[in-house]
Amino acid sequence: MSFIVRLKNDAFGKAARLAGLRSNYALAKKMEINRSTVARVICGDLNPGSAFIAGALHALSPMQFDDLFEIVGAHDPDVRDDERLPSVFQIRRGIRSTQRLPGWFTDRPERLLDVVRAEVSNGRGEKAVELLAEVWPLVADDVDDHVARRLHECGVYLTSVLPTSPLMARACRLGAIVLRARGLHRLAAAQGLVALAVHREHDDPDAVASALLDLAETYHADGRMHRAIVCVDEALEVYGPHQSSVGFARTLLLLGSIMIETGRYDSAVECLTQATSAHERLGNAVSSAEGRALLSRAHRLLGDDDAASRDLHHALALVGEADHAEVRRLREVSAGVRQFTPILA
Structure with missing residues (x-):
């Protein structure tokens, strides 16, 4: 020796x-x-x-x-x-100190799975999940996709070990964000489904709704619009007992914008009318204006120019003509020039 x-x-x-x-x-x-x-x-x-x-x-x-x-x-x-495997403690201390991935990981990311397995074999699976949650946000844009794929493999392995861990759900959500941004939508969806399953297991309605909306964003980015709509619908059902909530109102706005995108204009009008009313009850002028602008877009696409003009007029009245940037944004949303991106956090 x-x-x-x-x-x-x-x-x-x-x-x-x-x-x-x-x-x-x-x-x-x-x-x-x-x-x-x-x-x-x-x-x-x-x-x-x-x-x-x-x-x-x-x-x-x-x-x-x-x-x-x-x-x-x-x-x-x-x-x-x-070539010797560092411990999870060493890796976490290093990345906290440098705020970057270790050099060996970007060169040979498969070694992280060996580290994770060693940690699990020593009864420290939660520590390995904590490491994964810290590593995901450090995957820079210029890092090769094979690094993200190896991290995904680590997540799959840890899910089999700790399938109901709330920390696992957090790591998966962070992983989904990175994978979605890289266009690795199928892997992002797999991560999102794990997070959703964990939150359902713990019967946490807010977390379930949030996970469903994250998953909808992934499906939307992948062009799987039907699945995106199903996820948003499920999120609305979760919010069902709390229809006066901001989350419910914002999710209705999202669903309405997706309905416009998929050519379902009558459904869009129905969703956006409810969303606008919900935001008005909550006293949220900005979101109400966004809803009105989207309603204007949906009515215009249905050929109802009078309703479209009324909705846009109401939208602009809510923000005031003095806010030139917001007025321009709402006009562009109404005209379909600007893509609507709701804030769901």
Whole structure:
């Protein structure tokens, strides 16, 4: 058996804070090594070498070697140090410090599944899910799609282990956002369905409605309009006992806009009339104006120009002629020049 030196992350972090070194930049300057080396050791990309050890003992004096480091057995002497799996703790500490994915992950993202499986085998599945929830938002636009696909695989595996975990639902929702933005709609839908199932299991109406609307957005982006409509309809049913809620009113606006998009103009008028009335009862002038502008669009498409003009006039009266930008936006929504995007949060 061979041996390697491993950083004691908790002790190292505490010692650094006590020394007033609260950033990788400050640590690297005091240790007289590259900042990237500090970040890589902290996040588990790299085992501490002689320069790191010497720098740490100098910067964090009077701490001793045993305070900051440990010697552990490397069971496979043929495996290079940079091939060894970092712990979930190391990865989470690293990404919190750098706010980016570890270099090894973008190069070999399949290793994260090995890390996750190791964590689950040690009875720490929730920790692995927490890691997944932290990693998803760090997937930058310029990162290759295969990284997102490997993260999705991690989610699928963890779902089989923790199928009813609320944290799993959160990780899946974050994953769906990233996957949808990349055009990976089928994978995004799979993530969204998991989140929906978890929230239904916990009988959380608000969370169920939110998950349904997220799923509708994914189906809409994928051009599966029928499924999008079904999800929005289900969300309205969830809101059913609370038809005076803002969520119910906004969801009606969304359904009306989808009905316009799919050529179902009579249904659009019905939905948007209800939505506008709901928003007026809630005293929400901006959303009421949006509903009126969409109603104007639906009536115009039905050939009823008089009703269309009345609806647009009411919409503009709600915001006031002085708000030129909003007036222009509502006119464009009415004319179909601008796509309506409801705020559902």
